[in-house]
Amino acid sequence: MIDFEEELSHFKPSLEVEEVEDAIVNSDLTDMADVMMSLIKEGSKSVKSDE
Amino acid sequence: MNKPKDYTDRCRRIANAFYNEGFRLAQIRDLTGAARCLKRSLAFDKYQTDARNLLGLIYYETGEIAEALVQWVVSSNLQQENNRATHYLYEVQGKPGRLEDESIHIHRYNQALLQAQNDNPDLAILQLGRVVEHKPNFVKAHMLLALLYIGQEDYNKAGKSLYKVLQIDKNNPKALWYMSIVKSHTGRADVERRKLKNAFSHHQMEDDDIILPPSYKENTGWQMILQIAAGLALGAAVIFFLVMPAREEQLNDSHNRELAAVLEQVNQKSMEIDGIRSDVANMEAERDAATAELAAIMDENGGVLSQYQQLVHILQAYRADDFQTAVELYTELKPEAVSDEGMQSVIAGIREDMERRGYQVLADLAGQARDAGDTGRALDYYQKSLAIKPDNPQVLYDMAMVYQGRGEEDQANELFGQVILNYPDTEPAAKAKTARGY
Numbered sequence: 001m002i003d004f005e006e007e008l009s010h011f012k013p014s015l016e017v018e019e020v021e022d023a024i025v026n027s028d029l030t031d032m033a034d035v036m037m038s039l040i041k042e043g044s045k046s047v048k049s050d051e
Numbered sequence: 052m053n054k055p056k057d058y059t060d061r062c063r064r065i066a067n068a069f070y071n072e073g074f075r076l077a078q079i080r081d082l083t084g085a086a087r088c089l090k091r092s093l094a095f096d097k098y099q100t101d102a103r104n105l106l107g108l109i110y111y112e113t114g115e116i117a118e119a120l121v122q123w124v125v126s127s128n129l130q131q132e133n134n135r136a137t138h139y140l141y142e143v144q145g146k147p148g149r150l151e152d153e154s155i156h157i158h159r160y161n162q163a164l165l166q167a168q169n170d171n172p173d174l175a176i177l178q179l180g181r182v183v184e185h186k187p188n189f190v191k192a193h194m195l196l197a198l199l200y201i202g203q204e205d206y207n208k209a210g211k212s213l214y215k216v217l218q219i220d221k222n223n224p225k226a227l228w229y230m231s232i233v234k235s236h237t238g239r240a241d242v243e244r245r246k247l248k249n250a251f252s253h254h255q256m257e258d259d260d261i262i263l264p265p266s267y268k269e270n271t272g273w274q275m276i277l278q279i280a281a282g283l284a285l286g287a288a289v290i291f292f293l294v295m296p297a298r299e300e301q302l303n304d305s306h307n308r309e310l311a312a313v314l315e316q317v318n319q320k321s322m323e324i325d326g327i328r329s330d331v332a333n334m335e336a337e338r339d340a341a342t343a344e345l346a347a348i349m350d351e352n353g354g355v356l357s358q359y360q361q362l363v364h365i366l367q368a369y370r371a372d373d374f375q376t377a378v379e380l381y382t383e384l385k386p387e388a389v390s391d392e393g394m395q396s397v398i399a400g401i402r403e404d405m406e407r408r409g410y411q412v413l414a415d416l417a418g419q420a421r422d423a424g425d426t427g428r429a430l431d432y433y434q435k436s437l438a439i440k441p442d443n444p445q446v447l448y449d450m451a452m453v454y455q456g457r458g459e460e461d462q463a464n465e466l467f468g469q470v471i472l473n474y475p476d477t478e479p480a481a482k483a484k485t486a487r488g489y
Binding site for chain 2: 001002008016027033034036
C-alpha cells in the first residue's frame, strides 16, 4: 500500500521558467574528467612538497 | 602512471556508452531510464553535447520546460557552433507567449503541490486538472493528480492519469507502481491475471469449442440491418461487375454462333438458288433452241416441214407431167433445209433437171409476162431462172431490157455491163453494147 503522506513528500516543485537563469549559473558542470584532473594535480603537488 | 589524456579519453568513451544506452531507451520511450543514462553520460563528460541535448528533449517531453531550457542553454554555451540546442531554444523562445503560458502552468503545479502537502487535496486536484488540461504531457502533474485520486480512493480517475503518464514514459517506475495499486483496487489486476493465465494455458480443445476473436461483438438490430444492406449492395456489385459481364459474353457467343449457323444456311440456300437459276437458264436456252427448231420445222415458207411438202408437190407435178408447175415450185424450194439423205438424192436429180431445162421454162414465163406488160412478174421469173442457171447472158440482157423499159437505168446498165464484160463474144453482148450506145 501507498503511504500517502510519504509519497507526497517525495514530490518536488518543478523548476519554474523564471528560475532558469539561476539554475544555469548554479549548475554544477563538474564531470569525471574534471575530478580526475584535480586529483592528478593534487597528487603531483603532494609529490613535490614531499620532495 | 596514466597520463591525464588517457583519463579524459576513458571518460569520453564511458560517456558515449551511456549516451548510446540513453538514446536507445529514449527510442522505446523509457524516458526515465534514458534520463538516468544521459545524466551519467554528462557526469563523465560534460561536453557530450548530444547527451545534454537529448536530456533537454526528455525534460521537454515530460513537461519540464525550464529544465529543458537549462540543458540547452548550457549545451549551446559549451558548444557554440553546430549545435542542435540553438534550434530547440529558438523553437521554444521564438513563439510569443509560449514561455509565459508554460510558466503559468508550472507555477500552478507548484501551488497545487503546496496545497496538497498542506492537507488541501481538493484544491490541489482542481489546480492540477487545469494544468493537465493545458499541458497534457506534464508527467509530474499527472503523477501528483493520480496520487491525490488514490488518496481519495478514486482509482478510476487515478488510473486515467497514470495511463497518460505511461503513454509518455512507458517504464516510469513510480507510475507502474501506482498503476498496480489502482488495478488491484479496480479488479483490473484479476482480469489481467486471468487473461495472462488463459494466454499461457494449454488445454485440449473440444470439437465444440469456439474461439471468438477479441474484436467479436454481438450485433445490435441496426448493425444487423446495416450489415444486411451492405451484403446486398456487395452482392449486387458482384453480380453487376462479375456475373453480368460473363453472362453477357456467354449470350453474345451463343448469338454469334446462331448467327453464323443462319448465315451458313443462307449461303447454302443462295448457292442452291444460284444452281436452280443456272438450271433454269439452261432449260430456257434448251427450250428456246427447241422452240426455234420447232419453228424452223413448222415454218411455212422455209420450214423443214414445208420444204418436204414443197418437194412432195414438185414430185406430184412431175408425176402429172406438169413441168412448168414443177419449175415454179422448185424456185420456192430450199434444198438445204432438207437433211434426209434419201431426199437429198431426189433433190439432186430435180436440180439437174432444172439446170438442164427448167431455167428456160422460167425465162419463157418471164418473156410471156413481159409481153403481157407484167414487168414485175417478168423480173421475178428472170431472177428465178438466174438462180437455177446464173451464167445466162440472154436472160441477163432480157432482164436489163425490162429494167430499161421500166426506166430503171441503173439496174439496166449494170446488167448490160455484166453481159458485155462476162460474155463479150455473145449475141446478147452485142445487143447490150447497142443498147448502151457503144
